Amino acid sequence: QKEVEQDPGPLSVPEGAIVSLNCTYSNSAFQYFMWYRQYSRKGPELLMYTYSSGNKEDGRFTAQVDKSSKYISLFIRDSQPSDSATYLCAMSEDDKIIFGKGTRLHILP
């Protein structure tokens, strides 16, 4: 089993919909959980991060971590065409960050 699994998509949703992006992982030692957003022809940029289990909200974005299920989610409310990008989950144990392969998201106007 790979350490971090992420559905590559593409995921196409209409503007205004709620988007749910997910990752599963196998290493129970992961403590920090991150979501990076990558626009076409750009480098990834950190969108949100959480420590251990729980929820974190930032505007239209909510990151959720369920360590018991080894499952993390990113919810986007009121999705906009500008949210179209690839979203990479990432998690870290001590000094190493492991990235998921990314989910391509298209928000249709």
Place this chain on the structure above:
Amino acid sequence: EAQVTQNPRYLITVTGKKLTVTCSQNMNHEYMSWYRQDPGLGLRQIYYSMNVEVTDKGDVPEGYKVSRKEKRNFPLILESPSPNQTSLYFCASSFAQGDEKLFFGSGTQLSVL
């Protein structure tokens, strides 16, 4: 403006011709790293550096070299490029190893013919 600058953005070369991709950061970060990104394989770490003169292998170091003579610069060297090194390369930096916030450059698209 805080940034990681990579050059060149695009590079086409031929097998065996040595090349260097430069990376520079202006945030006084201790940690720098190189990744390659390939369809279906995601981001894979090539080399990283925890500080000046300290470098270590990542997950896919074969065929690459790096050096960290100054804190701000971390060039990636391909001594004898091969077609399987055709990829999108990213340099990244952070305050310390394991820091959640990695700052990425805009990428270098390399094609080896």
